[in-house]
Amino acid sequence: xxxxxxxxxxxxxxxxxxxxxxxxxxxxxxxxxxxxxxxxxxxxxxxxxxxxxxxxxxxxxxxxxxxxxxxxxxxxxxxxxxxxxxxxxxxxxxxxxxxxxxxxxxxxxxxxxxxxxxxxxxxx
Amino acid sequence: xxxxxxxxxxxxxxxxxxxxxxxxxxxxxxxxxxxxxxxxxxxxxxxxxxxxxxxxxxxxxxxxxxxxxxxxxxxxxxxxxxxxxxxxxxxxxxxxxxxxxxxxxxxxxxxxxxxxxxxxxxxx
Amino acid sequence: xxxxxxxxxxxxxxxxxxxxxxxxxxxxxxxxxxxxxxxxxxxxxxxxxxxxxxxxxxxxxxxxxxxxxxxxxxxxxxxxxxxxxxxxxxxxxxxxxxxxxxxxxxxxxxxxxxxxxxxxxxxx
Amino acid sequence: xxxxxxxxxxxxxxxxxxxxxxxxxxxxxxxxxxxxxxxxxxxxxxxxxxxxxxxxxxxxxxxxxxxxxxxxxxxxxxxxxxxxxxxxxxxxxxxxxxxxxxxxxxxxxxxxxxxxxxxxxxxx
DNA sequence: GTGGTCTAGACCACC
DNA sequence: GTGGTCTAGACCACG
Numbered sequence: 001x002x003x004x005x006x007x008x009x010x011x012x013x014x015x016x017x018x019x020x021x022x023x024x025x026x027x028x029x030x031x032x033x034x035x036x037x038x039x040x041x042x043x044x045x046x047x048x049x050x051x052x053x054x055x056x057x058x059x060x061x062x063x064x065x066x067x068x069x070x071x072x073x074x075x076x077x078x079x080x081x082x083x084x085x086x087x088x089x090x091x092x093x094x095x096x097x098x099x100x101x102x103x104x105x106x107x108x109x110x111x112x113x114x115x116x117x118x119x120x121x122x123x124x
Numbered sequence: 125x126x127x128x129x130x131x132x133x134x135x136x137x138x139x140x141x142x143x144x145x146x147x148x149x150x151x152x153x154x155x156x157x158x159x160x161x162x163x164x165x166x167x168x169x170x171x172x173x174x175x176x177x178x179x180x181x182x183x184x185x186x187x188x189x190x191x192x193x194x195x196x197x198x199x200x201x202x203x204x205x206x207x208x209x210x211x212x213x214x215x216x217x218x219x220x221x222x223x224x225x226x227x228x229x230x231x232x233x234x235x236x237x238x239x240x241x242x243x244x245x246x247x248x
Numbered sequence: 249x250x251x252x253x254x255x256x257x258x259x260x261x262x263x264x265x266x267x268x269x270x271x272x273x274x275x276x277x278x279x280x281x282x283x284x285x286x287x288x289x290x291x292x293x294x295x296x297x298x299x300x301x302x303x304x305x306x307x308x309x310x311x312x313x314x315x316x317x318x319x320x321x322x323x324x325x326x327x328x329x330x331x332x333x334x335x336x337x338x339x340x341x342x343x344x345x346x347x348x349x350x351x352x353x354x355x356x357x358x359x360x361x362x363x364x365x366x367x368x369x370x371x372x
Numbered sequence: 373x374x375x376x377x378x379x380x381x382x383x384x385x386x387x388x389x390x391x392x393x394x395x396x397x398x399x400x401x402x403x404x405x406x407x408x409x410x411x412x413x414x415x416x417x418x419x420x421x422x423x424x425x426x427x428x429x430x431x432x433x434x435x436x437x438x439x440x441x442x443x444x445x446x447x448x449x450x451x452x453x454x455x456x457x458x459x460x461x462x463x464x465x466x467x468x469x470x471x472x473x474x475x476x477x478x479x480x481x482x483x484x485x486x487x488x489x490x491x492x493x494x495x496x
Numbered sequence: 497g498t499g500g501t502c503t504a505g506a507c508c509a510c511c
Numbered sequence: 512g513t514g515g516t517c518t519a520g521a522c523c524a525c526g
Contacts, residue, residue, distance in 0.1 A: 012137065012138070012141060013136070013137065014136065014501085014502060014503090015502080015503075016502080016503090017136065022230070025227065025230040025231045026230070028231040028232065029230060029231045029232030030232060031232070040512080040513060040514080041513080041514065041515095042512085042513085042514095050503075050504085051502095051503055051504040051505070052504085052505080052514095053502095053503070053504065053505080053516095054502080054503060054504080056514075056515080057502085057503090059514090060515095070513090070514060070515095071510095071511095071513085071514075072509070072510050072511080072513065072514045072515065073509080073510040073511040073512080073513045073514065074510090074511070074513065074514080075513075076513090076514080092231060093231065093241060094245075096224060096227045096228070096231075097241050097242055097244075097245040098245055099224075100220060100223075100224040100242060101242060101245045101246050103149065103216075103220045104220065105246075106130075106146075106149040106150075106153060107149045107152040107153045107216060107217065107220075108152065108153030108154060108155070111243065111246045114242070114246070115239050115242065115243060117217060117221050118221055118224060118225060118238070118239065118242065119235065119239060120221075121218075121221040121222055121225045122225050122229075122235045122238070138522090138523065138524085139523085139524075140523090140524090174524075174525085175524055175525050175526075176525095177524075177525075177526095178523085178524060178525085181523095181524095254478075260385070260386065260389065261384065261385065262384070262507090262508065262509085263508085263509075264508090264509090265384060270478075273475065273478040273479045274478075276479040276480065277478065277479045277480030278480060279480070298509075298510085299509055299510050299511080301509075301510075301511095302508085302509060302510085305508095305509095340479060341479065341489060342493075344472060344475045344476065344479075345489050345490055345492075345493040346493055347472075348468060348471075348472040348490060349490060349493045349494050351397065351468045352468070353494075354394070354397040354398070354401060355397045355400040355401050355464060355465065355468075356400065356401030356402060356403070359491065359494045362490070362494070363487050363490065363491060365465060365469050366469055366472060366473060366486070366487065366490065367483065367487065368469075369466075369469040369470055369473045370473050370477075370483045370486070386516085386517060386518090387517080387518075388517080388518090412497080412498060412499080413498080413499065413500095414497085414498080414499095422518075422519085423517095423518055423519040423520070424499095424519085424520085425501095425517095425518070425519065425520080426517080426518060426519080428499075428500075428501095429517085429518090431499090432500095442498090442499060442500095443498085443499075443525095443526095444498065444499045444500065444524070444525050444526085445497085445498045445499065445524080445525040445526040446498065446499080446525090446526070447498075448498085448499080
């Protein structure tokens with residue numbers, strides 16, 4: 001069962017995108033694997049305090065991307081092959097790294113300063 | 125005059141928030157200073173290819189935060205004191221650093237791996 | 249035993265309503281009479297390829313309307329008196345006739361055109 | 373401007389389908405023509421007493437079917453060519469005629485009885 | 497003012 | 512219990 005223990009909703013970003021991102025990060029870390037069971041719409045929406053439809057939208061997009069399988073009346077499962085896992089890893093790491101580098105550069109930090117800053121926050 | 129040369133609109137995030145973020149990052153980098161002139165709503169909306177109302181919304185929120193001053197019929201100017209600059213720097217760096225550290229940790233990267241990844245992307 | 253030989257499920261209308269309508273049309277035609285046996289939930293759900301709960305819902309509404317009687321462990325039977333038969337006939341014919349007349353009028357057909365159209369389709 | 377004067381919501385059928393049907397019947401009757409203006413989402417939803425999204429869904433499907441054109445910030449217009457008009461006419465008349473003939477036959481009416489019934493209701 | 501999207505709650509059919 | 516759909520209200524960007 002995929003965990004949403006430490007999931008915290010951020011403001012300003014669509015919740016369904018945050019749910020997708022959470023699962024994809026789990027794929028990258030290896031804690032989410034093919035065949036893993038996904039919490040039901042009702043359970044997860046109650047856990048996160050959002051509407052079941054918001055969860056449904058996230059799951060539907062994951063299904064359209066070919067990462068999940070849903071069948072009416074049955075549990076939803078992750079369905080990942082090697083290519084998909086590799087693609088997700090590449091996309092997620094690329095996206096986050098690019099974003100933070102762009103932000104740091106815009107704020108005038110040197111590479112050394114940026115790395116030092118991130119190293120500092122790592123200990124939190 | 126505050127520059128929007130390299131400003132690129134991202135999808136999925138409200139544009140007015142991106143405009144605010146751009147200016148705040150300029151404050152952090154020092155390229156935006158107190159007294160600097162802000163492009164007019166009309167000019168900036170044309171430059172970015174968005175609606176003047178969207179720019180208006182960003183400027184209004186910056187005014188409410190006390191970072192900008194607008195007067196009818198006159199140029200808008202940045203109005204920053206030391207405390208505000210310090211606050212903005214702290215908030216922006218804190219936010220971006222926390223986000224990337226959280227993301228990397230969720231994806232199971234070690235500190236060394238994360239720093240190496242970011243270092244790689246810095247050269248782009 | 250009430251027949252569901254020619255029953256075909258339409259999309260976009262709740263199935264339990266279609267089941268109720270099928271039985272009521274049988275009442276109008278006289279092929280469904282008081283005392284007639286109703287197929288069991290299990291048999292009918294298998295025949296129509298739908299879930300037993302869906303049939304259960306249709307039967308429960310027919311019971312609440314006083315047209316059917318169910319007893320635990322026994323066959324369900326139609327229970328119709330003259331008033332109910334008359335009411336069902338009136339409601340069903342009235343509803344269908346009104347609907348088609350309204351539709352044809354909205355589509356600008358003259359009475360003669362509408363009657364000719366229906367006459368054509370009758371031969372199908 | 374397309375009229376929704378005599379539009380009455382029926383229960384048991386999705387409202388957005390009823391809105392689509394209303395417009396298509398207008399196309400059949402010729403009261404809805406290419407280039408005709410469509411009431412805005414807000415105006416129509418208020419008029420019918422439903423949610424703007426329900427109207428939006430109907431309009432979106434009409435757009436996907438190629439019968440309407442919508443542009444953000446601008447009025448929506450009907451966009452019909454001869455082939456589309458012919459197709460809509462055929463589909464709508466066919467559907468309504470088939471439905472009523474099927475219903476009347478299931479209820480055991482003869483062709484003469486059915487025609488007489490409809491003729492009676494025409495005068496309403 | 498316009499249309500587009502996100503979030504929310506209720507209902508349907510299925511297992 | 513499950514997922515799928517319909518209706519509802521608020522917000523965003525646009526003209």
